Amino acid sequence: MLKQVITFKIEGMKCAGCSNHLEKELNNFNGVIKATVNLATEKSTVEFDAEKITTEDLILKIVDSGFKGIVLSDDIFKKSEDKNDNKDLKRLIWSVLFSAPLLLNMILELFFGHGKVPILGNGFVQMILATPVQFIIGAPFYQDAFKMFKAKSTNMNTLIAIGTSAAYFYSVYNLFVVSHSLSYYFETSAILITFIILGKLLEQTAKRKTTMAITKLLNLQPNTAMVIRDDTEIEIPIELIGNGEIIVIYPGTKIPVDGKVIEGFTTINESMLTGESMPVEKSKNDLVYSGTLNNTGNIKIKAEKIGKDTLLAQIVKSVETAQNDKAPIQRFADKISSIFVPTVLVIAGLTFLGWFVASDFNVEKSLMNMIAVLVIACPCALGLATPTAIMVGTGKGAEYGILYKNGEVLENLQKIQAMVFDKTGTITKGIPEVKKVVAIQTFSETDILSYAMSLEQKSEHPLAKAIVEYGRGNNIEIKAVTAFESFSGLGLKGVVDNKDILIGTKVLLKNFDVDIDEYKKIIEDLELEAYTVVLIAEHKKLVGLIALSDTIKEEAVKIVTALKKLNIETWLLTGDNKNAAQAVARAVGIQRVMSEVLPSDKMTVIEEIKEHKFVGMVGDGINDAPALVKADIGIAMGNGTDIAIESADITLLNGNLNNIIVAMSLSKTTFGVIKRNLFFALVYNIIGIPIAALGFLSPMLAGTAMALSSISVLLSSLALNKKEFKVN
Numbered sequence: 001m002l003k004q005v006i007t008f009k010i011e012g013m014k015c016a017g018c019s020n021h022l023e024k025e026l027n028n029f030n031g032v033i034k035a036t037v038n039l040a041t042e043k044s045t046v047e048f049d050a051e052k053i054t055t056e057d058l059i060l061k062i063v064d065s066g067f068k069g070i071v072l073s074d075d076i077f078k079k080s081e082d083k084n085d086n087k088d089l090k091r092l093i094w095s096v097l098f099s100a101p102l103l104l105n106m107i108l109e110l111f112f113g114h115g116k117v118p119i120l121g122n123g124f125v126q127m128i129l130a131t132p133v134q135f136i137i138g139a140p141f142y143q144d145a146f147k148m149f150k151a152k153s154t155n156m157n158t159l160i161a162i163g164t165s166a167a168y169f170y171s172v173y174n175l176f177v178v179s180h181s182l183s184y185y186f187e188t189s190a191i192l193i194t195f196i197i198l199g200k201l202l203e204q205t206a207k208r209k210t211t212m213a214i215t216k217l218l219n220l221q222p223n224t225a226m227v228i229r230d231d232t233e234i235e236i237p238i239e240l241i242g243n244g245e246i247i248v249i250y251p252g253t254k255i256p257v258d259g260k261v262i263e264g265f266t267t268i269n270e271s272m273l274t275g276e277s278m279p280v281e282k283s284k285n286d287l288v289y290s291g292t293l294n295n296t297g298n299i300k301i302k303a304e305k306i307g308k309d310t311l312l313a314q315i316v317k318s319v320e321t322a323q324n325d326k327a328p329i330q331r332f333a334d335k336i337s338s339i340f341v342p343t344v345l346v347i348a349g350l351t352f353l354g355w356f357v358a359s360d361f362n363v364e365k366s367l368m369n370m371i372a373v374l375v376i377a378c379p380c381a382l383g384l385a386t387p388t389a390i391m392v393g394t395g396k397g398a399e400y401g402i403l404y405k406n407g408e409v410l411e412n413l414q415k416i417q418a419m420v421f422d423k424t425g426t427i428t429k430g431i432p433e434v435k436k437v438v439a440i441q442t443f444s445e446t447d448i449l450s451y452a453m454s455l456e457q458k459s460e461h462p463l464a465k466a467i468v469e470y471g472r473g474n475n476i477e478i479k480a481v482t483a484f485e486s487f488s489g490l491g492l493k494g495v496v497d498n499k500d501i502l503i504g505t506k507v508l509l510k511n512f513d514v515d516i517d518e519y520k521k522i523i524e525d526l527e528l529e530a531y532t533v534v535l536i537a538e539h540k541k542l543v544g545l546i547a548l549s550d551t552i553k554e555e556a557v558k559i560v561t562a563l564k565k566l567n568i569e570t571w572l573l574t575g576d577n578k579n580a581a582q583a584v585a586r587a588v589g590i591q592r593v594m595s596e597v598l599p600s601d602k603m604t605v606i607e608e609i610k611e612h613k614f615v616g617m618v619g620d621g622i623n624d625a626p627a628l629v630k631a632d633i634g635i636a637m638g639n640g641t642d643i644a645i646e647s648a649d650i651t652l653l654n655g656n657l658n659n660i661i662v663a664m665s666l667s668k669t670t671f672g673v674i675k676r677n678l679f680f681a682l683v684y685n686i687i688g689i690p691i692a693a694l695g696f697l698s699p700m701l702a703g704t705a706m707a708l709s710s711i712s713v714l715l716s717s718l719a720l721n722k723k724e725f726k727v728n
Helices: 016-027 055-064 083-112 123-137 139-150 156-176 186-210 212-218 311-324 329-358 363-376 379-399 407-415 423-427 445-456 462-473 506-511 517-528 556-565 578-588 599-610 622-630 642-647 658-693 699-722
Strands: 003-011 032-038 043-049 068-071 224-229 232-237 246-249 258-264 266-269 280-282 299-305 402-404 418-421 433-439 482-487 491-496 499-504 532-538 541-549 569-573 592-594 615-619 633-637 650-652
Touching: 003 055, 016 032, 016 043, 016 055, 016 139, 016 156, 016 329, 016 379, 043 055, 055 068, 083 123, 083 186, 123 139, 123 156, 123 186, 139 156, 156 186, 156 329, 156 363, 186 363, 186 699, 212 311, 311 379, 311 402, 311 407, 329 363, 329 379, 329 658, 363 658, 363 699, 379 402, 379 407, 379 658, 379 699, 402 407, 402 658, 407 633, 407 658, 418 423, 418 599, 423 462, 423 569, 423 578, 423 615, 433 445, 433 462, 445 462, 445 491, 445 499, 445 532, 445 541, 462 532, 462 541, 499 506, 506 532, 517 532, 517 541, 517 578, 556 569, 556 578, 556 658, 569 578, 569 599, 578 592, 599 615, 599 622, 615 622, 622 633, 622 642, 650 658, 658 699
Parallel strands: 418 569, 418 615, 569 592, 615 633, 633 650
Antiparallel strands: 003 043, 003 068, 032 043, 224 232, 224 246, 246 299, 258 299, 266 280, 402 650, 433 541, 482 491, 491 499, 499 532, 532 541
16 A cells, blocks of 8 residues: 545535535545545545555546545645635625615615616516526526535535525516516525625635634745855845755844854744744854744854755644644534535425415415525534634644644643653753763773763763763763664663773663662762763773753743643653652652653553543653653654654644643633534524524525624634633
């Protein structure tokens, strides 16, 4: 099996019935592994087996289902224009021009009786005005309804086409067959179509606002950059920048690519990516990111990641993926929407028959009530209730530097009952420093550091980097290493200067039969002071100790306290020694500690906690990745390793622990909005359809109510943008 994932822009979806129908068709298509269709974003993401079907097959399947599918470009910065808005605006203008005289006549007749403006009351004039609205301006309703009919499905346009056609053709019947009749309903069909087009335009405007977070992110990237070519500065479009090019960044300009500073010093505003307002100092060898703003100094950078590989592009991609995904609660709305239109058609038919009998066979009254039922029914509100809230919620998260992998994560985050923290780089800053070096027997501190550095230079562990940096600062020599071995979570082994050197934890040294009992008291005393102690042995003899400490993050106590207030159990899960782990846990108030845990065992611990609790795991390193995957919700620190970030459900771009509470508050608020939207959409239809069926609503009022129902759901979701989130 050759798995591929592709995203389509879907044209022609009008309501939840459309998106449900297309999703069902795609998922039933041989070769498709999983397909999701999002009405709010008008996109479909399809995972398929490329050995069975092609992209062209999928496009044809979308067409067969009654829609148009356009493969979206990999270039997320490529601007796309929505031409449908202009087309709908033109349709609305023409519809208003033809419908206005009909509306005027209806108002005059309502207040002053028949005959005040004879020409407007003429049936033939009314038909001439209504016909273009019905069959030219309203053609898309018929076309879409016919496509759905061919696909053996129905949608909102089915209801509109049947309802407006009933009013139009009944009026034609009265005009040509019952020639003496003054009862024409041409204005009903024409004004209904006008209201529906107006409602759709307003809906599109509101929907566009739900994607403002993506738009803001896309607008962060500058259009041009100053590069140095042949010793000359030239301004070029950023699309022409190549990896390795030297770019000059002046104060007040945005950085076009991800790169490394090779010259100069400045401060950079990274708030647009991380949510942190304080400028960050940058000098030689520091990384800078596309879309961030250079504040003070001139710098030169070397381009390392361009286009879709930049951090900004990955953030945009992450937000888009989350917005296109479906939250579990959406399945509830989908089930209702899938049977909604057929049910409404049955109710409309029963309404006509009921009124026909109850009103002594009054066709006009029966028809108007039937039309009111058809047009007040709104599956759109149900279809938009969840995805629009997810879109705004994930966009709001991006403003705080919080990236959700999908809508399910946004919904489930509020369920967390236990939060498990890694220590180094999560609770602590992840920048340990060497504080003490203890030489034993005939070895000097220089010898100890030289052996340690020589092995640790091959490791990416924060402790290893700290030892190497300390040694270099003291001009200690790094020597050649042979027979190098790494023991995950325990330490390293190798031959240095023809000596078998072992460096790591007490567990590792015990595994190699190194006796450390004589120095046990020294080690324990250091650990009780919250030092992490690295042991160095040579030929099964302990020859030295290196004590390191890491600074606890300022916000660690605050976040643990906030979690306790929410009755969330807190855990510290670390490979560090027991004493150091407990010292850190005491300092921040964490309740439970699991120390000296190997990376492979972290998963087991998470599984055990999951038996009783819904678990969140917060980590930043490679050794945290399996546990992040195993947890119900994995949260990665954005300043951590790529593999941890890829394994996580949520990424905190700025590494600020406070954003865990922000993410949880946003999850709870977003889910509250979803429930409110669904409640409103259901109540609207549950109340509105019977009111229309009982004859209390004219078709035009019903059409207005239908349009307002979708818009109100959208405005409810957009209200999320006004809310601020913080840790109390």
